[in-house]
Amino acid sequence: MIRAVLLDLVGVVYDGDTPIAGAVTAVERLRKAGLPLRFVSNTTRSPRSKIVAQLAAMGIEVADEELLTPARAAIEWLRRHGREPHLLVHPDLEAEFSGLEGGSGKAVVVGDAGEAFGYASLNRAFRVLSAGADFVALATNRIFKDADGQLSLDAGAFVAALEFASGRSPVVLGKPSADFFHSALADLNCPAADAVMVGDDAESDVAGALRAGLGAALLVRTGKYRPNDETQYDPAPTAVVDDLAAATDWILNRAEA
Secondary structure, three states: OOOEEEEOOEOOOEEOOEEOOOHHHHHHHHHHOOOOEEEEOOOOOOOHHHHHHHHHHOOOOOOHHHEEOHHHHHHHHHHHHOEEEEEEOOHHHHHHHOOOOOOOEEEEEEOOOHHHOOHHHHHHHHHHHHOOOEEEEOOOOOEEEOOOOOEEEOOHHHHHHHHHHHOOOOEEOOOOOHHHHHHHHHHHOOOHHHEEEEEOOHHHHHHHHHHOOOOEEEEEOOOOOOOOHHHOOOOOOOEEEOOHHHHHHHHHHHHOO
């Protein structure tokens, strides 16, 4: 039985500022069916307020507890461990981490810094790691679909560079971390086996969700999807569907069974 639905955002619900065809109606259908939703995004360039406003402009109202981002998970991790962040993130995201100064130690926090990535910024982060700071990655995605419609390097390559240079493995807080998926379900009283994930990334969204114990994970042919992505990672998707509208059909057919 399906009792909860986790939805990726970029490439599933919208591309840029444009909703993907049928996505807004699909979200409405899932809500009307009484299925609790969690929007689980690895987006690390935009603050939560911008994401919520962006969804609202498309006609999708999202409550605070429905949106889980790596930045939110990182803030909770930093507070729990008493760490002050050394940020290597997009400038638009830096304000999210205000008020975390004065911890008992430091943690290098790496997200998709965009144009802020460069030798100088990476080397500063490397030196802080070398001095003993913790290492936190908001996500390790390989690629994302950029505003021009082409694929671009995501944060994973830069996380890997710091990992190689420092000899340190990061704590990964976004997808495909099992803890990230479990956090999304924590307040729903829903076992992972009764939840389904819908994403456009066969590695982080789909294989990550299935490794975390979710009962099903659907790969959509929108966003960053490229032909044969479903054959590249293990576990393979439960199903490959055209878009969120088709995923919703798949989910509702099984939720009602």
